[in-house]
Amino acid sequence: MTMSSRAVSGTAELDHFYDAVKRIHGRALWQTAGTAKKPPTVPYLWKYRDFRPLLIKAAEIVPIELAERRVLVMANPGITTDWQASNTLLANLQIIKPGEVARSHRHTASALRLVIEGSGAYTAVDGEKSYMEPGDFVTTPNWTWHDHGNEGASAMIWLDGLDVPLVQGLEANLYEAYSAKKFPVTKPTDLSLRLYGAGSLRPTWVKHHAIHSPLLNYKFAQTYAALKAMAGQAEGSPYDGVSVEYTNPLTGGPALPTMACFASLLRPGRHTQAHRHTGGTIYHVTHGSGRSIIGGKVFHWDEKDTFVVPSWAWHEHHATSESVLFSYSDSAVLQPFGLYHEEALEENGGHQKVEGEFEPLPVPERRPAA
Secondary structure: OOHHHHHHOOOHHHHHHHHHHHHOOOOOHHHHOOOOOOOOOOOEEEOHHHHHHHHHHHHHHOOHHHHOOOEEEOOOOOOOOOOOOOOOOEEEEEEEOOOOEEEEEEEOOOEEEEEEEOOOEEEEEOOEEEEOOOOOEEEEOOOOOEEEEEOOOOOEEEEEEEOHHHHHHOOOOOEEEOOOOOOOOOOOOOHHHHHHOOOOOOOOOOOOOOOOOOOOEEOHHHHHHHHHHHHOOOOOEOOOEEEEEEEOOOOOOEOEOOEEEEEEEEOOOOEOOOEEEOOOEEEEEEEOOEEEEEOOEEEEEOOOOEEEEOOOOOEEEEEOOOEEEEEEEOHHHHHHHOOOOEEEOOOHHHOOOOOEEOOOOOOOOOOOOO
16 A cells, blocks of 8 residues: 555545445555565475375275376475365376376376386376386376276386466366277377487477477486486586486477476585575475475475475485486476566675575465465
């Protein structure tokens, strides 16, 4: 509220005016000036050792026919109107047993898979199957038919990342189940990997008009080899270590139009400097162990853990052993609209003052969104 409006807000005429505006579902703009909403996302860490036994139990007692996708959602305790990891992103864990097929469907939300453990399972997208191994980053672009199957001998678990909250906020969330359990396989297995996996080389006879990457599976073995080669020649980013972005090999843009995805190698004992940027980020520890300082608190992470850094929160990393962090953020949406901003911490040698350690928060009472 401005100074002039405060001075006259007690007059009967002005009070009657505000009441009249409210009765027609309106609001005087000068009454709302300076009342920006506090972002609900809080920094949080989900330990894989807590989730894995529950995933195994879910596989025992929840039939795939009942759940369709046997998934446990990581729910940020700062967001009490829904179950999501950040204001715009989901981070879920999915398990599929040998012989199972998670039936085909499609939706306007984009999704990614980061494989955590197991082998022999596949994701099929629009008629192409791709077999997955730990560390692989697999895309399921929006409005593509996709299903998952496990042809291996043990259960497979992966991280699901989706932009559902963002798409819901835009009121563009659509869903459709396929008429059969599986979408017909019409292409050779891992065709996109053979066509586009060479990076800077692309086939001239193949046309791809969608805005998402034509490459379905970004293999971890190739990513890790690239990170190690770079680490031998360059220091990398002072904030993210030796870091690469998974890109569309045709355009150089993000692999998924709404989620920018990265892999970062942190050298053992190195402590990155602190910075902050717009756009919430989900991190998953593919390999290694260490800690991150987020908003002045220390978060100790181990292999397979997942944590979230809210938008505009200071953060820095310190690996105790060689570590690889996979991350995804909504910065792919912010960049084209000029909404992405980044800032380095100048004082204290570029490091935050530690004010405590992360402790799990009580489970909040969740209420439906207004």
